[in-house]
Amino acid sequence: MNERVEPTSLKDIKPLQTSSSATASLPSDHPPVRWGRVGVLLMNLGTPEGTSYWPMRRYLKEFLSDRRVIEVPRLIWWPILNLIILTKRPGPKGRDYASVWNNERNEGPLKTITRGQSERLQAAMGDSVVVDWAMRYGKPEVSLRIQALLDQGCDRILLVPLYPQYAAATSATACDQAFKALMQMRWQPTVRVSAPYHDDPVYIEAMATSIREGLAKLDFEPEVILTSFHGVPKSYLLKGDPYHCQCVKTGRLIREALGFSTERMRTTFQSRFGNEEWLKPYTDETVQTLAKSGVKRMAIVAPGFTADCLETLEELDGENRHYFEDNGGERFAYIPCLNDSDLGMKVIENVVRRELQGWL
16 A cells, blocks of 8 residues: 655645645655645535425425434334325425525525625635535535535535534534544544534624614614524423523623613524424514514514524514514514624634634
């Protein structure tokens, strides 16, 4: 077997850009190799490839088959998923996705925004790293994008789950997918995983600034502002998942940064699924209760989402707007996620530069 030749001194260690330069210090009969570069992989949840029945079914099957997402025993869950949910749910969910679909690029908004975040981060980081992006469910696949980074000489890769708050059903399953890819590799890259940043001062200030700017654009002053986070079953909290605590802390820090009272800014949880009890208070029930109690003006923001998607554009700005107005509310506003805005990119770049210390 051919022996890999290492650099003889620190001054010899240089990022290798091409196969020809990579082989300059190797024996003539050594296979071409690329190494010495640093990669960053942004990972978000995912999106279907289309809004019709079969693309939606494939996406829902992959998502709802994940044991991190649905912890119900397989003998119980399999028939429910395959015989009921995957028969009935793709049609309605496809119509929901169609209402927020990026028709120009024929893709969901989450994919459009995550690509934009990757491109802007690459521009900010320059040639010091190679930035790529992937989705846990759907495309682009995590395994293929890790391989793409390896092909460009990245033997050190930072995985960045784009979730400020850690949850097994989001951050952990994204890493699971990356680790599965690593299990198939002979020469694994050195890997780091970015930590949750639910209480990072840069993130909190960016959220507070975004909310201030969003409120300043309104022609009314909300009586109540909800910080709505994606929910998980309460049983996940009881099993030790830190997600609930991190969401509550994020909500409190944002509220304190804005100087709002606990009555004016409240934390709620959305997107519950099935009959099991989820984290409370529920966003939809809170919206309806507020409207029925006489609140006429309200706003919602979603600090747990780094990019606008179905759960923010259709569920918060659509469904919950109707819940509010149908129950007596008059003025409603949804304040967008940070997305690939200057504020959003400041947060992501801060996380990446912090986690890359010692590599750059």
